[in-house]
Amino acid sequence: MLQPSYVLLYVASAPRSAAFYQDILDCEPVESAATFALFVTEKGHRFGLWGRDGVEPAVAPDVQAGCGEVGFPVESRAVVDGLYARWREKGLVILQSPTEMDFGYTFVAADPDGHRLRIFSPAI
Numbered sequence: 001m002l003q004p005s006y007v008l009l010y011v012a013s014a015p016r017s018a019a020f021y022q023d024i025l026d027c028e029p030v031e032s033a034a035t036f037a038l039f040v041t042e043k044g045h046r047f048g049l050w051g052r053d054g055v056e057p058a059v060a061p062d063v064q065a066g067c068g069e070v071g072f073p074v075e076s077r078a079v080v081d082g083l084y085a086r087w088r089e090k091g092l093v094i095l096q097s098p099t100e101m102d103f104g105y106t107f108v109a110a111d112p113d114g115h116r117l118r119i120f121s122p123a124i
Contacts, residue, residue: 005045007070010052010059011113017049020112024087069108069116076121077105083119092117 011017018029018037025047031038035051047070052059074080084098084107095116096108106120 006048007046008048008050009070009111009113009115010055010065011049011111012052013112014049014051016112021047021049023090024092024117065114069118071118071120074119074121080105080107080119080121083107 009017014033014035014037018032021037021039022028025039027039029037030040035054037049039047041047074083080098084094087109088094093110094107095110096106098105098107101120102123104120104122106118109117109119111117
């Protein structure tokens, strides 16, 4: 079975997005250039940011940011609420306030390119 461990987002500015994610992830990229940045988690998952003007093959012109989302599972409702408060203080665009859904307690924010960032505590 294939097991995805790499998320790659196409962004308008790799340095701007790298600074944004460095702040919310609280870690530095392991690679950073004018057109690309890469973060590696403690579990070895990779999170890349690629300047969309240099993506090969080129991104189709009708594809827009925000069509998907990156999920961040956390251990409790308290962590969801804490991150919600912290991200609001940082000025992130909040697309959904904390709410209970079928899969758990969650909120959704957006990054500078409109990619959706979902924080959630899974229902058990």
